[in-house]
Amino acid sequence: MTTRTNTVLGTQGVMESSATQQARAARARYRRGECRPTAGIAPGMTQANMLVVPKEYAYDFLLYAQRNPKPCPVLDVSDPGSPSTALAPGADLRTDIPKYRVWRDGELVDEPTDATKAWSEHPDLVAFLLGCSFTFETPLRRAGIEVRHITSGRNVPMYRTNVQCRPAGRFHGELVVSMRPIPGDRVAEAAQISGRFPSVHGAPVHVGDPAALGIADLSHPDFGDSVEIRPGEVPVFWACGVTPQAAVMASHIPFAITHAPGYMFISDVSDTRYEI
Amino acid sequence: MTTRTNTVLGTQGVMESSATQQARAARARYRRGECRPTAGIAPGMTQANMLVVPKEYAYDFLLYAQRNPKPCPVLDVSDPGSPSTALAPGADLRTDIPKYRVWRDGELVDEPTDATKAWSEHPDLVAFLLGCSFTFETPLRRAGIEVRHITSGRNVPMYRTNVQCRPAGRFHGELVVSMRPIPGDRVAEAAQISGRFPSVHGAPVHVGDPAALGIADLSHPDFGDSVEIRPGEVPVFWACGVTPQAAVMASHIPFAITHAPGYMFISDVSDTRYEI
Numbered sequence: 129m130t131t132r133t134n135t136v137l138g139t140q141g142v143m144e145s146s147a148t149q150q151a152r153a154a155r156a157r158y159r160r161g162e163c164r165p166t167a168g169i170a171p172g173m174t175q176a177n178m179l180v181v182p183k184e185y186a187y188d189f190l191l192y193a194q195r196n197p198k199p200c201p202v203l204d205v206s207d208p209g210s211p212s213t214a215l216a217p218g219a220d221l222r223t224d225i226p227k228y229r230v231w232r233d234g235e236l237v238d239e240p241t242d243a244t245k246a247w248s249e250h251p252d253l254v255a256f257l258l259g260c261s262f263t264f265e266t267p268l269r270r271a272g273i274e275v276r277h278i279t280s281g282r283n284v285p286m287y288r289t290n291v292q293c294r295p296a297g298r299f300h301g302e303l304v305v306s307m308r309p310i311p312g313d314r315v316a317e318a319a320q321i322s323g324r325f326p327s328v329h330g331a332p333v334h335v336g337d338p339a340a341l342g343i344a345d346l347s348h349p350d351f352g353d354s355v356e357i358r359p360g361e362v363p364v365f366w367a368c369g370v371t372p373q374a375a376v377m378a379s380h381i382p383f384a385i386t387h388a389p390g391y392m393f394i395s396d397v398s399d400t401r402y403e404i
Numbered sequence: 405m406t407t408r409t410n411t412v413l414g415t416q417g418v419m420e421s422s423a424t425q426q427a428r429a430a431r432a433r434y435r436r437g438e439c440r441p442t443a444g445i446a447p448g449m450t451q452a453n454m455l456v457v458p459k460e461y462a463y464d465f466l467l468y469a470q471r472n473p474k475p476c477p478v479l480d481v482s483d484p485g486s487p488s489t490a491l492a493p494g495a496d497l498r499t500d501i502p503k504y505r506v507w508r509d510g511e512l513v514d515e516p517t518d519a520t521k522a523w524s525e526h527p528d529l530v531a532f533l534l535g536c537s538f539t540f541e542t543p544l545r546r547a548g549i550e551v552r553h554i555t556s557g558r559n560v561p562m563y564r565t566n567v568q569c570r571p572a573g574r575f576h577g578e579l580v581v582s583m584r585p586i587p588g589d590r591v592a593e594a595a596q597i598s599g600r601f602p603s604v605h606g607a608p609v610h611v612g613d614p615a616a617l618g619i620a621d622l623s624h625p626d627f628g629d630s631v632e633i634r635p636g637e638v639p640v641f642w643a644c645g646v647t648p649q650a651a652v653m654a655s656h657i658p659f660a661i662t663h664a665p666g667y668m669f670i671s672d673v674s675d676t677r678y679e680i
Binding site: 186187190191194195202205323324326327330404 | 462463466467470471478481599600602603606680
């Protein structure tokens with residue numbers, strides 16, 4: 129793989145949008161080792177969660193995703209052994225994410241910025257790319273709804289819940305959610321806008337009291353950063369693509385590679401492709 | 405299994421809708437051997453396409469469905485060997501569809517009204533239930549858009565096309581579409597209404613000239629019945645859940661059981677569950 133990218137002509141031979149150029153440039157930076165959360169990067173381009181498991185576990189996970197489509201909306205599945213994806217021709221899933229997590233028997237053992245070495249341990253790894261709520265943040269912001277973690281330059285806050293996903297084969301675990309504080313008079317609109325994107329978590333799973341999800345303290349997220357909740361704002365919870373990592377932990381999957389929460393794969397696909 | 409159904413209290417212990425009662429009654433009739441297309445039966449209840457394959461082929465098909473979500477929107481997947489589905493507790497997938505097809509090496513070899521015997525040949529069959537365009541016919545009709553095959557008491561016309569699906573493992577084959585003639589001034593609304601149901605094929609894949617899909621003659625559908633196209637009407641094509649049967653044929657899958665086109669599984673799930 130080289131890091132040279134053609135910033136004028138795309139794979140279809142047409143002028144590329146500057147958003148696609150931004151996506152390619154971001155992946156090239158991550159490939160060179162840059163490590164920072166991807167929220168707000170290449171706005172309008174689809175970002176994706178990733179779970180990589182040996183082929184032996186691929187059916188069980190694909191079924192887990194089918195049974196839990198809100199937290200696990202599958203956008204693409206690689207062929208066994210291939211680090212390529214139809215979502216971004218030329219991208220290398222082993223290097224183009226800013227930060228990875230390597231899991232053994234459900235334990236987090238490493239957080240490299242390059243997964244090439246871990247990836248080489250198994251000949252038949254299958255990569256699942258899953259929709260990410262960042263996709264509906266662009267239309268939320270366009271509608272004038274502030275996305276607090278972006279305006280405050282932080283990672284989105286994510287929480288484990290007491291809601292169990294529907295199990296499938298060897299996969300089970302709890303739902304993980306992301307949270308955005310929304311003014312009470314914009315909650316309905318936020319639900320409508322995000323609901324038009326069912327492939328990237330869709331409408332919220334819960335609005336209001338975090339205790340109903342078993343979340344004790346919003347100021348201490350399990351992943352990402354906490355954000356301020358201002359008077360008149362309601363915490364709104366969306367299903368989150370970190371849910372597969374919770375399943376890897378709960379199910380003690382022998383080997384897995386994932387993205388690090390908030391450090392996503394940036395694809396060449398426009399967010400609008402997933403809008404209903 | 406008994407054919408006695410409780411028509412007052414449902415599994416949640418609440419009063420059931422008459423639509424659920426109609427769904428249960430229809431399944432009971434099919435279980436006793438009644439054989440007729442299900443279009444217009446139990447309006448408002450989700451109908452489903454079915455593909456059943458040995459576990460060995462389940463991952464490849466689930467991936468085929470993920471890669472071709474418009475023709476193959478998965479609503480439920482059974483556990484290996486189980487003829488039950490979460491879409492209708494108490495239903496038996498071996499008997500509760502009015503007509504089945506049994507396939508060997510991609511050849512249609514039988515069309516029984518009861519699949520118990522064929523099902524007993526393999527201990528680990530996995531049943532896939534896929535969304536059906538009948539789900540958006542109720543809201544189309546509610547909006548005053550005539551659904552011709554229902555008003556004329558026929559099966560929906562379905563056609564093989566020259567559009568190839570994205571292959572996955574051992575599955576490949578062409579897209580199959582259903583067709584409904586729609587007045588030119590209602591096409592946009594029909595697209596919008598069906599587009600709100602992405603889990604049941606969603607918006608049309610093509611509007612107008614059938615030759616663009618490689619369809620030579622609309623009056624000779626490959627499956628189902630032909631319907632009249634009146635002056636001012638445009639043929640509108642939706643991805644169809646018979647597409648897996650085309651894949652079984654093209655891919656010479658050694659063994660499969662499906663529903664017969666137009667003879668669907670009627671579930672206990674309200675169509676509204678799949679509306680965005």
